[in-house]
Amino acid sequence: MLTIGTLARRTGTKVQTIRYYEQIRLMPEPGRTSGGQRRYGEAELDRLAFIRHSRQLGFSLEAIRELLDLSDHPEKSCEEADRIARRQLRQVEQRMERLEALRTELARMVQECSGGSTSDCRVLDVLRDHSECLTAHDEIGA
Amino acid sequence: MLTIGTLARRTGTKVQTIRYYEQIRLMPEPGRTSGGQRRYGEAELDRLAFIRHSRQLGFSLEAIRELLDLSDHPEKSCEEADRIARRQLRQVEQRMERLEALRTELARMVQECSGGSTSDCRVLDVLRDHSECLTAHDEIGA
DNA sequence: GGCATATCCTACAGTGGCTATAGATATGGA
DNA sequence: TCCATATCTATAGCCACTGTAGGATATGCC
Known part of the structure; x- marks a missing residue:
């Protein structure tokens, strides 16, 4: 026990x-x-x-609930578990793509910063004006 | 208005x-x-x-609060904004590394699934037994 | 048996960053 | 004036926990 x-x-x-x-x-x-x-x-x-x-x-936790249910019923088809895992894989891949775009943008911001005063800080400039971005990043919550 | x-x-x-x-x-x-x-x-x-x-x-939002404060004070040094952006870049890179490990593991799970019954589903097997994993993924919340 | 202390219990509030709902009020145009 | 649409406040809910307060229980040792 x-x-x-x-x-x-x-x-x-x-x-x-x-x-x-x-x-x-x-x-x-x-x-x-x-x-x-x-x-x-x-x-x-x-x-x-x-x-x-x-x-x-x-x-x-909801996906895990489904997976546990499948695991508890060995006679059920494995298809559903496979579907859930594939969905998760897709989500991970999408998040990676988003993060890659963010990484590019952030790296560019940081690299271009000259280290002067905030009045001409590239980091702040880019944040102020979306049009300065080369890559797209339209959704929030990577 | x-x-x-x-x-x-x-x-x-x-x-x-x-x-x-x-x-x-x-x-x-x-x-x-x-x-x-x-x-x-x-x-x-x-x-x-x-x-x-x-x-x-x-x-x-806390980082944004700092960035806004810097943006409101053009006489301040740009260093702090740069530091915040670099920290964000590091976080994005770390998250990408984690996701890459997950992607590998999920892809392997999904690929090995033979499509039979859940009693010998590779997806569920891997979830049941961490030792089946090739890659490390020790932290939650990628 | 008594005691220290480590672990356990319930209940509830807080985290981040919103999103949704209900019911009341305001605005702008035909 | 009427009406549709937009806005207002207040509150609760989402996910997946984490932390805290204030006790009760279990265990090992003397």
Whole structure:
């Protein structure tokens, strides 16, 4: 029987985060001691590891909920899991493209800065006037 | 005199977002009509454009606050603006590295999926067992 | 058994950067 | 004057946690 702290240490999760996952029903309600403390088994450890690893790969909690459901039903087709992973891959690729555009723009801003006073700072100039940008970056939240 | 809606249209911002910026004192309190509606001038339009452009480049609102302050004081040295931009560039580069690792891992997962049942789905296998990963991805929140 | 202390409990507030909603009021044109 | 559209305030919600306060419990040692 594992305490919540042990589970946290073994998976690199904060104790509050585990309780949060329980609250949103991503983790099951575990058994309790007579004093009311949570006690977990190996299955819960595996489930939490799955969640954390998926989070590290950038999956949303909703996507993870679907993936866990698929994982719990071995008879289901793998297609759905594949679809979710492909969607995540696309999102990562799109974010990378956006970041690449930002990187270019920021590098140019920084390079052109002469180091004088802010009255003729290239960094501020570019921020003031979008038309100075060579690359497009129309959406917020890279 | 510009209404909040005009300001929103001209900068690609939602009306609520402008009011939010006012609330957190990123935008100044504008003049009002006798009926209590906000009215803006060109200076506010420029300021909002600066904010939005900076957001598009991924600067945090706190960083933007600093940049605006520098922009308002032309006699100050440009060094600080340069420092903020360089920090932002570093962050973008770090995020790109993380995303590259994720992209690799996700692409591998997806490629290896044979399309059978979830009982032997590579996508789910990898999520279940971190040791199957070739690349490191230790932090959450790319 | 008693005690220290480490861990656990609940409940709630806060983070960033918005976005959405409800219900009331103002504005501008036909 | 009427009406559609825009605006107002206030508040709650989003995601995925994180932090805090103020207690209760569990464990190891003497």
